[in-house]
Amino acid sequence: MDVHNAFLHGELEKEVYMRLPLGHSVDTPGKVCRLKKSLYGLRQASRWWFEKLSNSLLAYGFQQCMSNYSLFHYQASGVEAYILVYVDDLVMVEYGDNVDIDGFDVDYGNEVLTLKLGNLGTYVVNKQTPNRQIWLSSPVSGPSRFDWDGSSQAWVYRRNKTNLFSVLERELEKLCGESVRLS
Template sequence: MDVHNAFLHGDLAEEVYMQLPPGFSTTSSSKVCRLRKSLYGLRQAPRNWFAKLAGALKSFGFDQSYADYSLFTFASHDISIRVLVYVDDLIIAGNNTTAISAFKAYLSRCFHMKDLGVLKYFLGIEISRGPTGMFLSQRKHTLDILAETGLLGAKPTRYPIDQNHRLALDDGPMYSDPVRYRRLIGRLIYLTITRPELCYSVHVLAQFM
């Protein structure tokens, strides 16, 4: 599910003032606006929105995970529901469709929500279903990495790197802008979510951050 204008739902606990918006005419140039509600662009906006959402989930009966604060669990008798939050997107999973429908209706009463249907794609991870269960893939994320590095035409190999392989020393100049390498390592680390066999190779490359 997706929340429309999520940050506008947050409640401000501090006194926050802003300059008058363009086109607002006033006789005094020293006047400012005091915000009653959260706005996009405020540093407090993400925290206030998450606090508002967490409060709504806890009111329904969810418990917040201490291992991952974005994970909420609900258990009552034989009903189990899990909610994973990423900013304004929510993944809802459970073992009772009636309970999930009631929970969705509750969320729609609390916030302006949009039901995006069955989960297919989330944060670069593709989800497909079959008779044996669910399959997670990062195919698009992998192709984006290959395209960015210019290796779409490279030949595949069964083993990315031999164990205990020592990379050759290079006496050349340092990169003037190491951001691209750091970005590549970060994307490779994210790829190991569904490709754990790459962990060793990525670990070797990450030593040169």
């Protein structure tokens, strides 16, 4: 899978400035632009992209291989998955998937995870890092906002104190007809 505009997703760790692009001018000569996001062509762009991707995969429960840092492994509920990262390409392999759904697809980009379950519906999980929130769009329960709760160390829906993992496990089990465990 090719991640389109991958390097544009990287977060800058240091202040980076660049000359104004051709065709742009300002009243005061010598002005420069301060970048807020990574760009293709920056020396550290691939490093910043890989760091953001790695942190996201680790947050979703993947483990990074110690002998090959570009290989990630996930194992839970009889499902085993591997993701190999090469620059802006991802190779994904999954074993033990016993849920057979036409139109099944998983997509991740810019901290948005999309899980398409064919005619059963689509889940969209959008992480808002600065606000410490996760927005869930569910075909079962509709849109919900989950806030990080430090005391329970979980994403919680404030209105009814429901844990995000519990909601997803319950709904996916209902839709797929099989027990689902998220860790």
